[in-house]
Amino acid sequence: MRARLPVRCPVPGVAAAAAAALLLACSPIQDNNGNIPLAESMEKIAPGKQTREQVRETLGTPSAVGAFEESDVWYYIGKRTRTVAFLKPEVLEHRVVEIRFGVDGRVSEVNAIDATQVAKPDPVDRVTPTEGNEFTILEQLIGNIGRFTPNTER
Numbered sequence: 349m350r351a352r353l354p355v356r357c358p359v360p361g362v363a364a365a366a367a368a369a370l371l372l373a374c375s376p377i378q379d380n381n382g383n384i385p386l387a388e389s390m391e392k393i394a395p396g397k398q399t400r401e402q403v404r405e406t407l408g409t410p411s412a413v414g415a416f417e418e419s420d421v422w423y424y425i426g427k428r429t430r431t432v433a434f435l436k437p438e439v440l441e442h443r444v445v446e447i448r449f450g451v452d453g454r455v456s457e458v459n460a461i462d463a464t465q466v467a468k469p470d471p472v473d474r475v476t477p478t479e480g481n482e483f484t485i486l487e488q489l490i491g492n493i494g495r496f497t498p499n500t501e502r
Contacts, residue, residue, distance in 0.1 A: 376432045383411050384426030384443055390460070393447065398455050403447060410447075420449040427463070 385407045392398075392406050400422075404410075407424060414421035424445040429437040442463035450456035483491065 374433050376430045378440070379429050379431070379437070380426065381429070382426035383408055383424045384428065384441065385424050385445055390445070390458075393455060393458055395455050395457060396450075399453050400449060403455060407445075407447075422447045422449075425463075 389406050393403060398406070403422070410422035411425040412423040413419065414423070424443075424447070426441075426443055427439060428441040429439050431437040444461040444463050446457075446459040446461065447455060448457040448459075
């Protein structure tokens with residue numbers, strides 16, 4: 349008579365691996381978008397001291413530069429978010445740093461704005477009408493029958 353060897357089931361190992369994968373999939377992911385200057389770097393910027401080039405070396409390239417008469421304004425815009433699985437991202441920090449330069453090319457004013465406190469615009473739900481007819485899929489398919497002529501000149 350043959351002796352039976354114990355058979356081990358791989359299911360507990362597979363179940364543990366699947367559970368670990370599910371736990372890792374639900375861990376939050378943090379994203380940094382834009383340029384959020386560090387507090388240590390912001391402390392170095394003071395009105396009347398730094399030039400544009402010194403500000404660029406300290407904080408990096410600005411996210412946006414003012415247009416037209418406001419060309420002497422630099423904006424550093426950044427947002428930090430955390431996303432868990434498929435849920436909507438949660439905004440952890442959203443800041444705008446505005447740096448104004450004087451006529452002499454040196455910093456004249458530094459303003460830090462917490463963009464999470466800024467009012468968000470409320471979009472309008474209206475629909476813009478378009479020209480033309482609206483056909484169903486069946487009308488489009490039937491309407492194209494016989495419209496095309498074969499190209500025999502090749």
